[in-house]
Amino acid sequence: MTHTHTLADPRVETAISRMFELSARDETAQAQLPPGALESMAPQELADAAAGIYMPISADGGKLLYNLVRAIRPATVVEFGMSYGISTLHLAAAVRDNGTGRVITTELSKEKIAAARGTFAETGLDDLITVLEGDARETLAGIEGPLELVLLDGWKDLCLPVLRMLEPRLRPGALVVADDIDQFEGPMRPYLDYVRDPANGYQNVSFPIEDGMEISCRL
Template sequence: MTHTNTLADPRVAAALERMFAEAGRDAARAVQGDRGTMTAGELADAMAEIYMPISAEGGRLLYTLVRAARPATVVEFGTSFGISTLYLAAAVRDNGAGRVVTTELSKDKIAAARRTFAETGLDDVITVLEGDARDTLAGLSEPVGFVLLDGWKDLYLPVLRLLEPRLAPGTLVAADDSTFDSVRPYLDHVRDPANGYQSVSFPVEDGIEISCRL
């Protein structure tokens, strides 16, 4: 039996190795958490050259979850340079069906991410939406089978609320950096049984909250 794992594809492995190395150099400069008084667009411009990636372990967790859930549509809030997108797209490719819809404000990051997606051969399963996710995702019509929240932390809850009408029972929602104070309103929402989720925190780097829509 042949076991397919696109993460082992030399093009994907090389791209991830390169981007994680660049992310390590950026770590000291990265601004995390609250946006302060800056608008999302202003902060996106200020951070246009900064990697703000998921960890490699977090990426493997996402790959595993998407392989198991086999969603038709994966939605990612916050492309950045596309590290997490590659893990999601690799899982979709190996499932044999589906697509990743990812959102990003920075034009420079989108251009760089699209080059990487083409280089890795995964661009055919990735759709990049440019602009504020609260606007671009509002036009999404199909059901959403898996969600990754990894953009600005204070927008996790608004983006989730926007997507909730499209989340079928069993849909998984992963929120990165769950230990950040600015994620607390989101956590309060998904951890309240009245809101229709079963939620558990994974101790991966800065935490990933995995919530199942009930």
């Protein structure tokens, strides 16, 4: 007997395929950013300058997120850094198939938010997704716990401040997933040093998917 799942829904499959195809142009778009932009620009400036860059999770990374959400059945999934919403669709598809839960996601770029909201509506997953516009250090400050799955995929130097802010609301056994740990090893170093220090209460495993993912379990 074949069991269908939401990632196989033609509307979702089409949207994800389309966005992955468009993301193939990312390198060209990235080359047009001012030299040193990633290091020197403020988050909002950078978000506006990078509005044309998809910066997606990898296809396997998306499937891993789907499986994690299915397995732990979180009531609330929090995503820092939605971009155009490829990872968000994987999270919301899993929430839909669990029959319970919601996804709260954050993004600075107005352009990306407008495009993603259209995509969420066309895939029929918009009822499960709340998009918060602005700096995640402000927009996520008021979120109520307990939180059971957090995806950190926004600007890398903000991953640690966002985690520290959400930490009091992480329930024991909560999973925190950070993407691109190999690609952005420098900016990710403070975050990785923090979660890998046993004194801070996490058990970690690095997944060799695309640019690397760090999965940390709150003890």
